[in-house]
Amino acid sequence: MSRKKVSGLAPWEEPGSVAGRIGKGGVLALIVLAVLLPLYTIVLTSLSPAETVNRVGGLVLVPDGITFDAYRQIFSDSVVSRAVLVSTGVTLVGTAISLGVSVLGAYALSRPGTLFHRPMLFCVLLMFVFFPGLIPTYLMVTSLGLKDSYWSLILPSAVSAFNVVVLRAFFMNIPHELLDSARIDGAGEFRILWRIVLPLSKAVTAVIGLFYAVGYWNAWFNAMLYIDDTRKWPLALVLRSYVVDSNPLPTATVGVNGFGHVAPPTLAIKMAIVSIAVLPALLIYPFVQRHFTKGVIIGAIKG
């Protein structure tokens, strides 16, 4: 904790004791390390050459050579590359559907006093207090013929009541004089939503989109329930099977690959799968993160 920060204190605020400040800095450093160290060593191991991984006998902490063999191996293998495609497709299509349906629904619910406003709102709010149960939901999805269909990964979880309510709270805070004047100028509801409401709610829409996208990318349970066909597995199921349960990858056999190199060790391959699963969150996160505290959450809490 440097001098500079002490100067940021209010004039009446006494600087903490040196020991206290060192202690605080130490705790914070440990917390940051607890999040970042696992990610660091996992990514590093996935990039380390076979000799390094075998010499260490586990996860690599000190970099000693970089190779993309593990990734090359994974993407030459149809199981993982197919799963990445499935997960990407489900995430893109699912997020688009969820965001569209939720924005439309939230806007429709943002004007008390309109026709059927209360019953429709009730319909959504009820989702907070009661979960219909796993078995009836499962029977519904299967009776719609969605078993082993990608739609089973999207439709049952397409509407999140929480996200709809957050969007609605934002839409309701838009000054209605703005909407009224547009209406007087002859704009229809769709045009108002598209031209006025959405441009004013970019931050919240981005964050809600992230929530949905993360949900789809991470979804494991629905896939476990509804997808039996291993060729349709999303990444989460592959991750579970090959990394958590340590089932052998079908083609990632030990031996020599086409280039005459030793095939990458199983651990590096596993860590490469984990890295791929983490990657999208890491990529999008910095762009959306700054909206979290200022945008969505505080706004939602203050109503």
Next chain:
Amino acid sequence: MSAGTDTRSVTRQVRPGESPAGPAAGPGKTPFSARLRRDWPLLVMAAPMLLLVTAFWWIPALGNVIAFQDYNPFTGGILGSPIIGFTNFAELFGDPQFLRAVVNTLGITAFQLVFYFPVPIALALLLNSVVSGKLRAFIQGVVYLPHFFSWVLVVAIFQQMFGGAGLIAQILRDHGYSGIDWMTNSDTFILLVTAETVWKDAGWGTIVFLAALSTIDQNLYEAAAVDGARRWRRMWHITLPGLRPVIVLLLILRLGDALNVGFEQFMLQRSAVGSKVSEVFDTFVYWSGLRTGDFGYGAAAGLFKGLVGLVLILVANKVAHALGERGVYSRS
């Protein structure tokens, strides 16, 4: 848990903000046909959402009638299966595995109330005391991150850290100690589950508390400091009372959510530690209903959980509202 509790605090507090926006005449003043002519675009907009909610919420919710049936999907379906009243429920309460699931669920809730719940509060206080804005934003960015990882990923990461072949065991072995496999030790499972929850969600959980901290009037601190109150006294007499409404609210909502301890986390680790310690409400529904094909029985367990949860949440909301009205709103 944080997402779940945030959720409800949101619904509760959105209502007071409702204001008549747009061409909202009071119901009854305008004839129905005129309102329909005016509002039909909104109904069209709501239609896809309502369709999805009907298909995957209302119909399954009503489909719970199979809990009162000897349901057989092949011979009778939902219309043809014989109605057997409360037989499934009677059987449920005599099932030792079900009782174990109840005990485990409540035990984990109680344990995490003590060892998880205070962590985000402490972390928020710690973050709030970081003076440099940039450093604070960086640390916040880092601690929010694991919230966006799936449980599969979190379990995989913990396995690589604490498993028999994990990093900790590896370092211990290098120094001549024998490694411990925390991932398959059923005695310490509750610690493992709580540690995973802390790692994943404690950072994200600070958001609510940081928001509450930012609303505390800074003049209070200055006045207290002028009166000679040192750092800890200011925290005790200003910061903690300022956080109290939020803490009370979240605590009550968590109690209302007592039967929910998560599902994926326990499914994923079931084979490693055994069902004795990892069976919770939701996993019981899955194994008793889907795995054995006894749909009516599983639905009964699910319905029981849903109804108890409904009652708990409504009671908790009532209590929170009573306390919240006094606490949360009095300042603003």
